[in-house]
Every structure is written in C-alpha cells, then in structure tokens.
Amino acid sequence: MSFISVNNVGKAYKQYPSKSSRLVEWISPTKKLRHKLKWILNDISFQVQPGEALGIIGINGAGKSTLLKLITGTAKPTTGEVHLEGRVAAMLELGMGFHPDFTGRQNAYMSGQLLGMSSQQITELMPEIEAFAEIGDYIDEPVRVYSSGMQVRLAFSIATAIRPDILIVDEALSVGDAYFQHKSFARIREFREKGTTLLLVSHDKSAIQSICDRAILLNKGRIEKEGNPEEIMDFYNAMLAEKSGSAVTIRQEKTESGQIQTISGNGDAKVAAISLINSSGKVSENIGVGDRVTLKIEVDIHRPIKELVMGFQVKDRLGQVVFGTNSYHMKELVNDLEPGQKVTFNYRFPMNLGEGNFSIATALHDRDTHINNNYEWRDLALVFNVINLDKLSFMGVSWLQTELECSYER
Known part of the structure; x- marks a missing residue:
C-alpha cells in the first residue's frame, strides 16, 4: 500500500x-526576535491514493520545488505534516x-544505497542500469565530464x-533529449500500470495530461486550483496571459456536457459564433x-x-493539441479595427484525424x-466527432x- 498525505x-x-542580527538573536538573553518569516508555502493539503498520478504545475517561484523537498524529507515543514x-524514489535535482x-x-552504488538497495542488488542491477542509461563507456568516467543529459540518464536509470511504490519526478527530465524523455515516460507509464503512485512536477502539458489523473496548480x-489535468492546464495557460500585465480576467464555466471551459482575456474582441462546415456545406458536429x-x-x-490575430487549436479528448495555427503565421493580418465591426475567419483544411472526440480552442490576440x-x-x-465513413480501417489520432505495393518471389 503506497500513498502520500500532505496536511496543512x-x-x-x-x-x-543583517548578518550580525542573526548572531545577536542567538546570544541575546532577552530572546528578542530579530528576524521576519518569509512564507514560501501556506496551508497545502492533498492526498495521492495508491496507484494514482498527481501533477503539480505553477510558474517559477510558486513553491513547487520546496513542496517536493518537504514531501521527500530533505526539508522540514514549518507547519503541518507529511x-x-x-x-x-525521487528525482528532484539534476x-x-x-x-x-x-x-x-x-x-550508481552510492545513490543506489541511498535509495535502500544493497551492494549485491546494485551489482545485479548494474547491467540493466547501464543498458537503460545508454552512456556507454562513460559509465567508468568521472561524472564531471558528463553532460547534463548524461547525468539525467544515469540518475533516472538508478x-x-x-x-x-512512490515515484517523485521534478523538472530534471526536461534536461534530457527527446529520445530519452520518451523512453523515461514509457517506463513511468509502465510503473503506473503496475500500481506505482506518481507525483510529477512539470511544465510539459502533454506529460501532465497524458499521465496524470489529477493536477494541482500552485x-x-x-x-490555486485542483481538478482534472485539462481543466488545470487551461487555467494555467490563462494565468500566463494574465502575467503579461494587461487587464485579463479568467473565468471557468461548466458546459452542457459537464466539462469545465476556461475563458480569459480583456474583452476587446470576442468570438460571437463558431461552426464546423463539412464538404457538403452543412454545419455538423460529426465529420468524416x-x-x-x-x-x-x-x-x-x-x-x-x-x-x-485569430488562432485555433484542435485538441484530442485528453486536451492535448494535435494541430494549431493562427492568422499571424498564415500572413493574413487584420488591422485598425473599430468597436462594432465584425470579422469572419474561414479556415479550410482536410480533417485528417483518426476517429474520436475532439475540441477546438480559439485565441484572439x-x-x-x-x-x-x-x-x-x-x-x-x-466540440466535434470524427467518424470513419469511407476509409479502410486504421489506428491512431491521424x-x-x-x-x-507488395511483391514476392514464388
């Protein structure tokens, strides 16, 4: 049974x-406090159940790394308990x-022992560690000659x-190359299927939404918010725009289907209507x-x-973007607009997607x-559906x- 409990x-x-103030506070017989407390985290509570995956996101300085240090025991909380x-197993730093x-x-031997393995276990596991890390002869070279990516490979392999039972991963994996990231997340998914409880801190929207059951925004x-990964990542995306300094408001509404829709912006322009028109010229929510x-x-x-600039993204059922573009990148700019005007954008493209449920996000900026x-x-x-009306059977999202062409010799 594995779980994580964080309470208050x-x-x-x-x-x-000043430096002298610290010394004076220590030796002063009056015990007068000469410091102020700077709170990094306040009133954090959540639980991660056995086999569950929780994602934690937030802008730099939100307290993510500090929270992970408290959870793993490398730092002690001022209040509450973990x-x-x-x-x-935790990967907090490169x-x-x-x-x-x-x-x-x-x-590898030193780190493995810190993780609770015996020397004999590490010796037995070393061939697998070397094979997964794929750093070749560098395994017997000093770590000071390693690149950051090689350090990540070896650290994750160990x-x-x-x-x-519990795997905690910070942003360290983002340093690795795309191949090793893919390989690492494949192992993480395998562990999840076998019951490992996962805590993942990442700015990678795809990783959070494809792996995690829930997400927390710090x-x-x-x-700030806790909920399903797509809802939280949408809110986080809106928060980034708010940080730009413009008078942006963020609100979330429940749609007729029960999904949480995030809407943000200063309101200078708004989408009045949106529709998907098939090749027959009819508005439809079911596209072949x-x-x-x-x-x-x-x-x-x-x-x-x-x-x-008018942009759109097509997202799959997990909220991951499968395609996106905007009028800026398509060299179709609209300038000098006045209140009361209406602008219509018609994007035309073949729906070369696999069967499934998809959504469209719009952006005006x-x-x-x-x-x-x-x-x-x-x-x-x-929200629309893609259905296979006249194509041979196939798999995938596209x-x-x-x-x-097939040939063979008799």
Missing part, C-alpha cells in the same frame, strides 16, 4: 536585516547528489532500477475522416484594435501569441493516406 503544510524561512507509505570526481559506476505558495471542412469563426470588436495581448482565449469553443 507550510514552509517559512527566517530573514534577518506522511508517505511505501518505498520512495545529478541526484552525484560526486563529480567519482565514476558513474561508483555514483532511481527506477527497481519499481518504487500560485504564490498556495493551491479526411473530409474537407471549413472552420468558420465570427468575431465582434468591442474596443479599438490596432492588430487582430495581437502578434504571434496570446501572451502579448490576450483579447480572448476560449477553450472548448467547439489519417495518413497510404498506398501499398
């Missing part, structure tokens, strides 16, 4: 006005405490050599694989706008992204028209 946890550090049940003058093999040391469609988006202008000036970002602006 807070973390504060002492701040002194309880873990089960064998824990290198996981490697000694730069020792070889990778020597560091931490996951034996399936842990903001200024507190839990490969059918050529028109995505029609009508926009109302509410305040003077110097430059308007200037320049290339909504981070600059967010007029309106609307997730779940449209349809690639394929020809086959």
Whole structure:
C-alpha cells in the first residue's frame, strides 16, 4: 500500500536585516526576535491514493520545488505534516547528489544505497542500469565530464532500477533529449500500470495530461486550483496571459456536457459564433475522416484594435493539441479595427484525424501569441466527432493516406 498525505503544510524561512542580527538573536538573553518569516508555502493539503498520478504545475517561484523537498524529507515543514507509505524514489535535482570526481559506476552504488538497495542488488542491477542509461563507456568516467543529459540518464536509470511504490519526478527530465524523455515516460507509464503512485512536477502539458489523473496548480505558495489535468492546464495557460500585465480576467464555466471551459482575456474582441462546415456545406458536429471542412469563426470588436490575430487549436479528448495555427503565421493580418465591426475567419483544411472526440480552442490576440495581448482565449469553443465513413480501417489520432505495393518471389 503506497500513498502520500500532505496536511496543512507550510514552509517559512527566517530573514534577518543583517548578518550580525542573526548572531545577536542567538546570544541575546532577552530572546528578542530579530528576524521576519518569509512564507514560501501556506496551508497545502492533498492526498495521492495508491496507484494514482498527481501533477503539480505553477510558474517559477510558486513553491513547487520546496513542496517536493518537504514531501521527500530533505526539508522540514514549518507547519503541518507529511506522511508517505511505501518505498520512495525521487528525482528532484539534476545529478541526484552525484560526486563529480567519482565514476558513474561508483555514483550508481552510492545513490543506489541511498535509495535502500544493497551492494549485491546494485551489482545485479548494474547491467540493466547501464543498458537503460545508454552512456556507454562513460559509465567508468568521472561524472564531471558528463553532460547534463548524461547525468539525467544515469540518475533516472538508478532511481527506477527497481519499481518504487512512490515515484517523485521534478523538472530534471526536461534536461534530457527527446529520445530519452520518451523512453523515461514509457517506463513511468509502465510503473503506473503496475500500481506505482506518481507525483510529477512539470511544465510539459502533454506529460501532465497524458499521465496524470489529477493536477494541482500552485500560485504564490498556495493551491490555486485542483481538478482534472485539462481543466488545470487551461487555467494555467490563462494565468500566463494574465502575467503579461494587461487587464485579463479568467473565468471557468461548466458546459452542457459537464466539462469545465476556461475563458480569459480583456474583452476587446470576442468570438460571437463558431461552426464546423463539412464538404457538403452543412454545419455538423460529426465529420468524416479526411473530409474537407471549413472552420468558420465570427468575431465582434468591442474596443479599438490596432492588430487582430485569430488562432485555433484542435485538441484530442485528453486536451492535448494535435494541430494549431493562427492568422499571424498564415500572413493574413487584420488591422485598425473599430468597436462594432465584425470579422469572419474561414479556415479550410482536410480533417485528417483518426476517429474520436475532439475540441477546438480559439485565441484572439495581437502578434504571434496570446501572451502579448490576450483579447480572448476560449477553450472548448467547439466540440466535434470524427467518424470513419469511407476509409479502410486504421489506428491512431491521424489519417495518413497510404498506398501499398507488395511483391514476392514464388
């Protein structure tokens, strides 16, 4: 049985006005406090059940790394308590405490013992550790000559050599190359299927949404929101636009289907209507694989706008983006708009997607992204289904028209 329980946890550090103030506080007979407390985390509570995967996201400085240090026991909470049940493997920092003058093999033995393995176990597991890390002869070279990616490869291989009851992964994996990230997440998914409890801190939207059951958004040391990964990542995306300094509002509404829709922006322009038109010229929520469609988006202008960019994203049922573009990248800019004007955008493309449920998010902004000036970002602006009406059977999220030529000798 493995689980993580965090109850009313807070973390504060002492701040002194000068170095001498610290010494005076220690030796003063009056015990007068000369420091102030700087709270990094406040009133954090959540549980991760056996076999569950929880994602933690937040902007830099939100308190994510501090929270993981409290959970793994490398730091003590100022208030509250943390309880873990089960064998824990954690990757919090690049290198996981490697000694730069020792070889990778020597560091593997030291790190493995810190994780609770015996020397004999590490010796038995070493061939597998070497094979997974794929650093070749560097395993017997000092770690100081390793690249950051090589350190991540070895650290992850050691931490996951034996399936842990609880696996905690910070942003360290983002340093590795794309191949090793894919390989690492495949192992994480395998562990999840076998019952490992997972705590993942990442800015990788795809990783959070594809692996995690729930997500927590940290903001200024507190839990801002908790819910399903797509809902939380949409809210986080809107928060990034809010940080740009424009008067952005964020709200979440429940759709008729029960999904949570995130809408953000300053309201200078808004989507008035959106529809998907099939090749027969009819508005439809059911589109055939490969059918050529028109995505029609009508926009109302509410305040003077110097430059308007209209973008859209097609997302799968997990909220992962399968395609996206905007009028800026397509070299179709609309300029100098006045209140009361209406602008219609017609995007035409073949629906080369696999069968399934998809949604469309819309974005109104200037320049290339909504981070600059967010007029309106609307997730779940449209939901539609792709069905296979006339194509041969295939698998996957996309349809690639394929020809086959086969020859053989008798």
